[in-house]
Amino acid sequence: MPGSRDLDPSSSPRALLGAELRHAREKAGLSQEELGQRLFVSGSFIGQLEAGTRRMQREYARLLDEVLGTGDFFQRNCGAAAKSKYPEHFAEAAEAEAQATAIREYAPLLIPGPLQTPAYTRAVCRAYQPTAPEEQIEELVAARMERVGLLDDPTEPLLWAVIDEAALRRVTGGSQVMAEALRHIADLAKRGRAIVQVLPFSAGAHAAMQGAIKLMDFADAPPLVYFEGVGTGRLEDDPATVKEQRFRYELLIASAFSPGDSMALIEGMAQDYAHEAHT
Template identity: 85%
Template sequence: MPGSRDLDPSSSPRALLGAELRHAREKAGLSQEDLGQRLFVSGSFIGQLEAGTRRMQVEYARLLDEVLGTEDFFQRNCGAAAKSKYPEHFAEAAEAEARATAIREFASMLIPGLLQTPAYARAVCRAYQPTAPDEEIEKRVAARMERTHILDDPTKPLLWAVIDESALRRMTGGAAVMAEALRHITDLARRSRSIVQVLPFDAGAHPAMQGCVKLMDFDDAPPLAYLEGVGTGRLDDDPATVAEYRFYYEFLAASALSPKKSLALLEGMAQDYDHEEHA
């Protein structure tokens, strides 16, 4: 069983906790499916805990200690692994996003977080919390901008975003902020750090009209789907459900403008916002 020491919160506690879980499970002679059955979860869920793509909740930590005979090791350490700078409903998705090898996202009402500029993010955060102190807004903006550093790597993850035209037409933060935001997206696309498609108004009705969906693939864990609403979010690892949302995403991508035409539209809209600002 794992030693009696606590995990060091400064050294990727979730990854360390996952490694300890894999070690304890294998020492007990259990497969991921075997352990999942005893916790009433799927084997893929155990795999995601071991890979660090899912957060270990207290109730699962208690059951793991009972099943694996690890005294209170997981209960003591799951708190350190659960600490996050992100809102509770999004924390697990943000941490999974940082480990993903491919991210496919459909955004219906706003530019995806990974593609946002600080000014755009500030306007969005202020709209979410109109009465919050400036310090709180700046903390949220800083956390969102920190997420975008995963695009600093020149090769991974693959980021493929389909953005509804309404998100680009909605004036968020003013014309200058929108012009900067759209140019930032086109710059990322031209540097091959993202694939961006615009779903135009004339595409009509589509299967994701009621919200946003993010699909994440990993080298060492099953894929995840993240669904987000107002102040809520849910990660789903059920293979059939993930496959269904993947079909929705592929349908949206097929209905959207090509990357080349999308880029031209984004650049034209940025110019329009510039003219509006000057006027």
């Protein structure tokens, strides 16, 4: 049974909670699949809890305490692991993203979060919440910029983004903001920190017309797909669902411009936006 102490929120509470879960499960002589059956979830879901890529909800914490005989350990500590600076509907996905070894994303309406600049993010957040206090907007911008920091590492994660031409043509924050945003994308691609392809209008109908796709792979946990709508979102680990969305993403890659042609388009648009800003 895990110790009676509370987890230290200053460390990595989700990783610590996952390690304690693995210890308690193995002590009980249960496999991930066996424990998942008792909680009516998949074995891969248990693996993601143990790896820290999924958030432990209170209802699961209660069931884990009952099944594993850990008193109220998981119920007491899941609160610390659940604290997040991100909006509730996106928190679990953002925290999983931080541990991913590869992120593949199709963005139909806006530049993907890890590729955004502060000014672009600020314009998006203000559009989402036009009456929010300035300090609230700046908190959201700061949280988004932490996600951008994922690309500070020279090797991981692999970020492969397919951006719809509509996202590049929608002037968000003004021409100067768009020029800076597109130059930033081009710079990341040139430095080898992102593979970027543009899905042009000329591609016509495509495999993801109903929405965005975000696929995440991990070193020690099964892959995830994230579905997002306006103010809502959910992570899915069902292998068949992940496989289907990965196939859709591959179809998008086939329909998109090559990385080289995409950079030529993005840099040309950046120049056009800069010219508009000066005139």
